[in-house]
Amino acid sequence: MTLPSGKLLLAAALLLSTALAQTAPPAPDRPSAQSAPAVRPAAHVPFTVHLGKRGKSTTRDRPADTKPVPWDLSTHGAKALYLTFDDGPHPIYTPKVLSILAKHHAKATFFVLGREVAAHPELLDVERAAGHHIGNHTWDHPMLTHLTDARIRQEISTGVKSRCFRPPYRDTNKKVEAIAASYHFQQILWDVDTNDWKKPGEAAIERAILRGAHPGAIILMHDGGGNRSETIAALDRALTKLAAQGYSFRSLPC
Incomplete structure (x- = not known):
């Protein structure tokens, strides 16, 4: 993507702050809503998608089996964690998250909304330049199972190009997953929901991360x-x- 000179300067400045910044102070407010089950990679083996936490099926209309994916995460080590961030990019909070990740030499995966990327394309460039990976989180964050097939296709196809797709609200079924697959997306959910969108307090979010x-x-x-x-x-x-416990922080291969 070729950026206008103003946005190019902004992207360069954000990238520099990401690489050099330590922690950044918190900033103001705006609500969200989302929650979901897990799809997680096993350590020391090729990436296998499990349906729900500990392999139990939580994606509706889907049997409790596993489906191999041609992604090998075995080189990431036994104590790799996969940090994921949804609903961005945001001009205030995304740079602050990037600064924290840079401070801890951590890589992450950002499941972005197409509408937010359209508003802040320079932030996507900064995320990629910092070595993070990008996933598709639809264009407008709808409940996909409530939509017609044509609308599901529109929401997924107008999101960012990636190998990974995450349905908003974990609202998915066989049809949604099949449509995503038709665009060569692998559906990715999660193991640990921090419920940070509820704004339960810093301590509660930290506990959720550490316990999970x-x-x-x-x-x-x-x-x-x-x-x-x-x-x-x-x-x-x-x-x-977590770093003191020997964990490393990796991007999903999206």
Whole structure:
């Protein structure tokens, strides 16, 4: 993508702040809503999608089986965690999340909304330049199972190009997954829902991250859709403690 000179300067400035910044102070507010089950990679083996936490089926209309995916995460080590951030990019909170990740030498995956990328394309460039990966979270964050097939296709196809797709609200079924697959997306959910969109307080978000952490876990947080000040503060503290336990923080192969 070729950016106008003003946006190019903004992207360069954001990238520099991401690489050099330590923690950034929290900032103001705006709400969101989302919750979901897990689809997680196993450590030391090729990436296998499990339906729901501990392999139990939680995606509706889908049998409790596993489906191999040609992604090998075995080189990431036994204590790799997969940090994911939904609903961005946001001009206030995404740069602050990027600063925290840079401070801890952490990589993450950002499941972005097409409408937010259209509004802030320079932030997508900054995320990619910093070595993070990007996933499709639809264009406008609808409940997909409530839509016609044509609208589902429109929501998914107008989101960003990626190998990974995450349905808003975990609202998915066989049809949604099949439509996503027709665009060469692998549906990715998560193991640990921090419920940060509820703004339960920094300590509660930090506890959710620490208690849910286990090798290969996908952790859900948000950098968009609301005030993410609590998420940013909790993320910094949690990554400090998890790194001391020997965890590394990797992007999903999206």
